[in-house]
């Protein structure tokens with residue numbers, strides 16, 4: 001174990017969250033932007049990376065870098081064992097039955113596209129239906145649209161109410177014998193809504209329909225147990241859960257993955273190749289053509305080590321307290337409208353300010369050292385539901401503070417001052 | 421907010437609140453719709469041309485203060501200008517907001533549009549300021565749409581090296 005790993009074990013006593021201590025693990029947080037201390041409130045886009053992950057990646061590049069699965073030499077074996085070690089960490093993190101059910105991908109987008117190509121193009125035909133929801137990220141809309149267009153299939157959409165909650169009765173009514181797959185997000189990136197995915201899976205399974213869960217926004221906040229959810233696929237992006245970009249996981253049940261077509265063809269995904277015929281490799285290699293992002297996936301393993309070293313229940317409670325506090329502060333500002341008021345939310349708060357475009361809010365907040373996201377958040381149908389072009393979004397991680405929420409509220413008041 | 425003053429000058433805020441020539445033109449002879457797919461901003465520019473001359477110009481759409489003010493002031497600047505003059509003004513405007521033209525030392529016809537010089541310090545906002553102009557050019561060229569993604573990187577060169 002390296003030094004940083006040991007340090008972390010002492011981080012928190014149960015129930016108490018020592019945010020100052022946690023912040024020390026994230027070097028990027030300690031800088032000034034436009035002369036003000038950075039308040040990083042754009043975690044739903046990409047979270048920051050702890051020292052442990054930085055050190056693990058550096059160590060790989062300095063001491064272990066080599067191609068995997070290909071060499072008999074020492075370095076290749078070390079790289080392979082680190083890479084496969086990361087896969088085992090992922091397996092435990094999401095409680096998959098077997099490590100070979102955890103396919104390394106570039107992120108949730110690639111994971112969903114893998115299922116669209118491997119499962120969708122094989123099993124969805126003319127007149128069949130694919131069910132998604134109104135609050136999906138474009139990553140969980142566009143691939144299915146492409147599939148439906150190619151196959152002459154139909155895309156059906158689970159509606160939501162004005163709080164940003166899916167209407168489960170309408171969902172159930174959408175399902176029929178033509179429904180070939182349901183693809184829904186666990187947590188909405190634009191609204192923060194936590195969807196009852198276990199229930200969604202149960203309803204689909206009652207009709208024998210497999211379910212893909214987009215877990216990109218859930219992994220940084222919630223404990224994930226794919227066996228408890230009983231979902232068939234689960235997609236994760238490493239860069240949203242304190243790991244590097246280029247890392248991610250597509251979990252799939254082994255029996256489904258076995259029956260699917262490969263996603264990409266190339267090296268490492270074969271058992272044997274002749275010009276007449278190629279026999280594909282077994283799981284997970286069948287879905288990992290070419291040299292993967294080895295350093296990134298090892299970094300994801302380290303991010304999981306980090307998450308295991310902190311008290312995640314306390315972290316979640318703390319984030320929920322930040323969310324509650326921010327909601328209260330922002331609601332009190334005249335002209336601010338919060339978009340997404342579901343009963344169950346992750347620490348994401350989307351809002352608009354009357355007569356001010358979110359981009360202008362983003363620029364003014366940036367001048368105050370506050371990083372938020374402004375735009376449609378790759379969820380244009382959500383914007384259409386609320387009849388707005390865009391929102392500003394603050395998203396919190398367990399290293400954010402109440403002082404940062406106060407600064408956010410003060411800066412929004414300043415925005416209103418400038419524009420009125 | 422001192423630095424911000426450069427970007428959100430009173431004139432820009434005023435045009436944002438009360439955009440000029442902000443209407444759908446029924447008798448337009450050319451029109452084009454512009455999109456910024458990154459932020460969902462959308463603008464439609466209407467032109468009434470008399471030969472080479474822009475007799476009337478208007479716009480509608482939704483966007484940030486910078487894009488709205490840029491559209492509003494563009495319509496004011498281009499009325500009664502020739503197509504060629506409009507092209508030239510766009511070229512100067514574009515070079516100014518990307519940091520390639522020093523509006524105070526090099527000859528130009530930018531006039532009141534100089535107020536947008538501050539945009540060059542906000543590289544991600546350059547597209548906001550140029551979207552209405554790209555859309556105007558699309559209308560002049562008889563294209564129906566313009567997208568900030570089709571026209572290459574509109575980034576402030578002042579910031580690329582920084």
Ligand SMILES: Cc1ncc(COP(=O)(O)O)c(C=O)c1O
Pocket residue numbers: 044045106107108109110137139140185187188189214216217237239378
């Ligand atoms: C809910 C959701 N799904 C999918 C994605 C796509 O993730 P990535 O860009 O890492 O592939 C995102 C990222 O914004 C997201 O928030």
